[in-house]
Amino acid sequence: MSTVERVGAxxxxxxxxxxxxxxxxxxxxxxxxxxxxxxxxxxVRAYRAVPAxxxxxxxxxxxxxxxxxxxxxxxxxxxxxxxAGVIEVDRAxxxxxxxxxxxxxxxxxxxxxxxxxxxxxxxxxxxxxxGAVTGLGIESTSxxxxxxxxxxxxxxxxxxxxxxxxxxxxxxHADLYAAFANSYGTLGYALRLRxxxxxxxxxxxxxxxxxxxxxxxxxxxxxxxxxxGPADFVDGTVFSxxxxxxxxxxFVDVPTPGAQVSDYTGMDVFYRxxxxxxxxxxxxxxxxxxxxxxxxxxxxxxxxxxxAVRRVWPKRxxxxxxxxRLVALDQRYQASNTVRRALGRPxxxxxxxxxxxxxxxxxxxxxxxxxxxxxAPVWLCPLQLRGDRTWPLYxxxxxxxxxxxxxxxxxxxxxxxxxxxxxxxxxxADLDGHKSLYSTVHYGETEFWERYNGTAYxxxxxxxxxxxxxxxxxxxxxxxx
Numbered sequence: 001m002s003t004v005e006r007v008g009a010x011x012x013x014x015x016x017x018x019x020x021x022x023x024x025x026x027x028x029x030x031x032x033x034x035x036x037x038x039x040x041x042x043x044v045r046a047y048r049a050v051p052a053x054x055x056x057x058x059x060x061x062x063x064x065x066x067x068x069x070x071x072x073x074x075x076x077x078x079x080x081x082x083x084a085g086v087i088e089v090d091r092a093x094x095x096x097x098x099x100x101x102x103x104x105x106x107x108x109x110x111x112x113x114x115x116x117x118x119x120x121x122x123x124x125x126x127x128x129x130x131g132a133v134t135g136l137g138i139e140s141t142s143x144x145x146x147x148x149x150x151x152x153x154x155x156x157x158x159x160x161x162x163x164x165x166x167x168x169x170x171x172x173h174a175d176l177y178a179a180f181a182n183s184y185g186t187l188g189y190a191l192r193l194r195x196x197x198x199x200x201x202x203x204x205x206x207x208x209x210x211x212x213x214x215x216x217x218x219x220x221x222x223x224x225x226x227x228x229g230p231a232d233f234v235d236g237t238v239f240s241x242x243x244x245x246x247x248x249x250x251f252v253d254v255p256t257p258g259a260q261v262s263d264y265t266g267m268d269v270f271y272r273x274x275x276x277x278x279x280x281x282x283x284x285x286x287x288x289x290x291x292x293x294x295x296x297x298x299x300x301x302x303x304x305x306x307x308a309v310r311r312v313w314p315k316r317x318x319x320x321x322x323x324x325r326l327v328a329l330d331q332r333y334q335a336s337n338t339v340r341r342a343l344g345r346p347x348x349x350x351x352x353x354x355x356x357x358x359x360x361x362x363x364x365x366x367x368x369x370x371x372x373x374x375x376a377p378v379w380l381c382p383l384q385l386r387g388d389r390t391w392p393l394y395x396x397x398x399x400x401x402x403x404x405x406x407x408x409x410x411x412x413x414x415x416x417x418x419x420x421x422x423x424x425x426x427x428x429a430d431l432d433g434h435k436s437l438y439s440t441v442h443y444g445e446t447e448f449w450e451r452y453n454g455t456a457y458x459x460x461x462x463x464x465x466x467x468x469x470x471x472x473x474x475x476x477x478x479x480x481x
């Protein structure tokens with residue numbers, strides 16, 4: 001048990017080599033837990049020692065957020081380097097105790113040797129478990145398993161008030177457990193999470209189905225993405241208004257005889273394979289990270305998909321976090337727009353968003369998006385909440401199928417510099433959808449709280465941050481805090 005006072009104490013946590021994942025009951029797991037407790041003690045003490053009114057941030061090496069506003073001046077950075085591992089993998093219970101700053105790359109490396117994986121593995125390696133839970137994560141298992149926070153059984157949270165609490169359903173901190181998803185750190189930091197796992201097989205067999213119209217593709221997504229259906233993975237890619245693919249994956253023990261097992265970390269680019277390879281096989285590891293090597297298709301902005309460039313671009317730097325750092329530098333110094341102005345070209349607005357649209361309304365969204373925004377390709381990922389539970393800060397309807405639409409590029413700006421992003425926000429609202437908050441937000445404050453349940457948020461915020469130590473959700477995602 002941690003020596004720091006715990007409010008509503010639950011089981012203590014553990015930490016260890018992120019690629020090792022000690023098994024339940026092992027001496028390594030016990031040692032990992034002791035190291036975790038000591039790290040938590042030090043972090044809580046450091047947080048409580050920061051004077052009131054001083055900005056505080058977690059000292060993370062990477063970020064997958066796309067908000068590049070001005071950060072708070074001279075924040076105190078809390079050392080989280082000791083909270084980036086897997087504490088314990090319980091193969092029998094199919095659970096793992098994981099530290100909040102553990103990346104999915106390390107989490108998968110720890111669970112796959114046990115024949116297990118998280119229920120939902122967001123597609124970028126450096127997304128952390130705590131980040132996916134306090135934000136929102138999604139992937140091609142989400143049609144059955146929902147979002148990452150739905151597989152959390154309990155979590156230890158350091159609240160803005162400096163308390164360490166264990167939040168779980170049907171406990172005294174059930175309000176924090178429910179509101180944590182989509183709170184983006186404004187209700188506290190998850191230091192340990194116990195999550196459910198699922199069994200895997202060594203390979204994934206992929207079938208890519210091509211459709212000419214959005215209506216046909218939507219019908220196929222709905223048919224393949226039944227939670228009780230045979231598919232293990234379902235997602236889609238839209239290349240144009242006349243070229244849509246729905247990709248269906250199944251776990252298999254061995255590849256089809258004579259089939260090639262593909263590797264998209266080399267010269268081949270995964271998304272291009274959809275157009276020329278109707279059936280494909282990948283190892284389960286390579287399937288989980290199929291999008292990371294080229295950041296879906298966004299590596300093309302850096303020339304990495306040009307064969308001559310790809311040959312000399314070191315393989316270890318073909319990663320989403322490398323590309324994201326390049327984008328952050330460009331946004332900080334506005335290098336691309338400076339070049340465009342010098343060449344007499346219009347500046348461009350970054351349109352990087354993920355939105356959830358009710359499945360029947362997907363063709364409406366795509367038609368308007370193609371006409372007014374025009375980014376391609378576009379990613380599609382079906383999802384549905386796992387059961388009857390609702391999550392107040394991201395109020396999707398239970399038992400209702402949605403499709404996540406992801407689009408990540410830049411487009412020439414018009415007279416209104418927020419033209420395209422604001423158009424997307426209005427379109428999503430008109431179609432009864434929801435928008436993730438990892439990127440730019442252009443809602444006014446009143447509209448924002450109407451869409452993200454300000455009444456529920458303020459009640460939880462008041463309980464766990466009564467002094468307003470941490471900026472609220474609107475200030476953080478809409479005001480650049």
